[in-house]
Amino acid sequence: MEHARHVFRVAFVLVVVLAVVSLARGFLVPKSYGLYGPYRYDNVKEQMNARTPAYAGAGACGECHADEFKKRAAGSHKTVNCEVCHAALALHVKEDGTVVAPPVDRSFTLCARCHRKIIGRPVKFPQVVLEQHVEGPVEGKVCLQCHDPHSPKP
């Protein structure tokens, strides 16, 4: 096969290239890849610690704000989490413990998001046509003039 020498040379070059690529690949595959499936298992832990939870649920608010908590629990907003109208706990109590006044929208816009009568809401859900429900213009904190948001039934 003396005349095939060039073929062997080319084949050799090819084998070397493939070997280098396979070797490199071996170093580049992440260690936890393939443990439980074709993914990097370390990511599961990373996802569990991806961030600090921002919302804590109404129970956490009750520890400092017991009065409002009790009033809410006895009224018709008892299923409404405090954080729906007030901000998430993480925006109120920072990680280092400092307490910041949470942003709260006291205008009718916030109430209207749930209680303005629009097509789509279940019929039995308490909703009003604001312009007919309120005497005078619908602006500012008009809902709060008659309703206590923690126990809204007037």
Added chain:
Amino acid sequence: MDPKIDEPHVSAPEAAPASAAAATGPGSTRRDFLSLAIRLSGGAMVLVAGGSALGGGAAPKAPGEAYDWEEHLYAYLIDTDKCIGCGSCVRACKTENQVPDGFVRTWIERYVVGMEDSHVDSPNGGIDGFPPLQVGFIATKSFFVPKMCNHCRATPCIQVCPVGASYRTKDGAVMVDGDRCIGCGYCVQACPYGSRFIHPATHTASKCTWCYHRITKGLKPACVTVCPTGTRQFGDLKREGDPVRHAIEHDHVAIMQGHLLTEPQCFYLHLDKEVR
């Protein structure tokens, strides 16, 4: 449904604040602040429960240690009859998960249906609620449908990921490894429900994770925590007496685009035929 189902599910209702405290993070001053609050409110059982949770350190629970993913199999239940379209869930998700503007991890759709026509809208995913609407036909029914990633069991999005960045955990959540994703966008195309997007800052795929960082600590996803009407419920199919499991097993539930056989794990009660 018991409204308390929205609270984090632990053994005793009084322990709820304690687990919330443990979950809020590793900062020591915050821990101290909350443990002081716990002692003020009294209750030795609360103190012990809070103490053990806090004493274990706010160190993250890794699989094999405190949290074992083999012990859970999550599912989600939505009752469209109850949804009022307030958008609290969309806002909570955005705050909890830093969802970028212009994209949503969960959203709400409003359906207005008549005999001749139907109309669907979702202004910004419903993040600011819904405006009043006039339709050009006689509407006989209307309702809201919350949607998110269905965390399917036989999902096409994992099937098409070329590098194994998309995967499903043993406890049933479909996740994206942000460090592995090459941003090819194939999974975004393959999802039949439109729940994925390419994050404009990281240029990798992103979607609802069922708040994995919360559910592995015993909390509920943020959207479930804030839902004021009990529309959204989160459950564990491996837990005895779980109400979501009970509903899936015994009530008439529907899934989206069932003909595609993706086996979604978000189940809907009272779903209308107009919803895709």
Added chain:
Amino acid sequence: MPEITGYAFPNDVHVTWSLMIVMYPYITGFVAGSFIVTSLYHLFDRQEFKPVARLAMATSFAFLLVASLPLQLHLGQPQRGPFVIVTPHFTSAMAGFGILYSFYLMVLVLEVWFVWRQEIIDRARRSRGLLRAFYAVLALGTYDQSPEAVEIDHRAIKILAGIGLPAACMLHGYVGFIFGAIKANPWWSTPLMPVIFLLSAAVSGIALLIVLYQVFARINRRPVVATCMSALASWLWFFLILTITLELLELIVMAYEKSESWLIISQLLTTRLEFSYVTMQMIVGGLIPLILLAVVVLMNRYLHDRVRNTLATAAALLCLLQVFSMRWNIVIGGQLLSKSLRGLRSPYEPEIFGREGVLMAIALFVAPFVILWVFDRVLGIEEPAGDETSGPARAAGAGGEGAAGGVHPA
């Protein structure tokens, strides 16, 4: 923000697969199509394609070198592109890209080497200094030009063409599979997709070769061989008929079955894609070349060479447009419709500058021609005047080589 007609899922309004993803199948289409032509000669011994066989192989090679660029440019994290080879997830057709591309690249590099080996040796002998060292490395240090070695070369070429043809077809077919296997998108989901992609790749490859053959013949001042042109035109016509038939068939079946997606797809075609689908893909790029080529093929005997060349080249240019529109309509069109099946977004306007912009697309299309030019300078695309049989005989006829082997200054 894009405008939506009807209702689209909130995340659906963004076109993720951009102009780059339109360019990628367009470029790999040329790779596969050119390779089909060169294999018709090297593998199936169709002598009428001999005049374009080497040009076709060089074209396939030039486009192959550029083929991975549109993908790299499109990735959200381009530096992670190699992950597709490091941790390929084989349920994904896209993971096949790394393997298929590397494999086909290997096969084509080997085949180019065997076909041009004699030129490499000749140029190694003729040059001095650095250039000689370069050619010597390319020749891998062997200078065997004996008839036995040439015979071995021919056998190797045939084997490589036999391996390379299915590899080239798979390299382009898998792109069709990527679209065809997405059940979520009704415009894409069909088993016909890989076949349609491959057939239109053949159309684009043959069309490009017709145009390049004319150009190179003019540059090298050689006559265009009539049998070659009519063979190219025949095969182009044949593949064009198949492509258009399957594309239309898909549409006809969808319209007949009237499944839930038909309403929005018909709206897509008549509003957003009216120009690119009906006008460009079907009429300008479909019907007109079909007629032109019908004339060329059916009236071949009666045609003057110049008429044949003109008609065939005109048809070829239109076919190039057709294949581009087809890629555009599939890739972009499929993303204009929302998975809600209730809405369409406004037409996609690619950016001019930027990583995935129009200028980049033009650069990607021009780059393989630059590579072809370099290829011609380094190795010489056309065979030198005379046979490609024995080296020493050719070296003796060195006088005729310079004129025919290089690109003349423009």
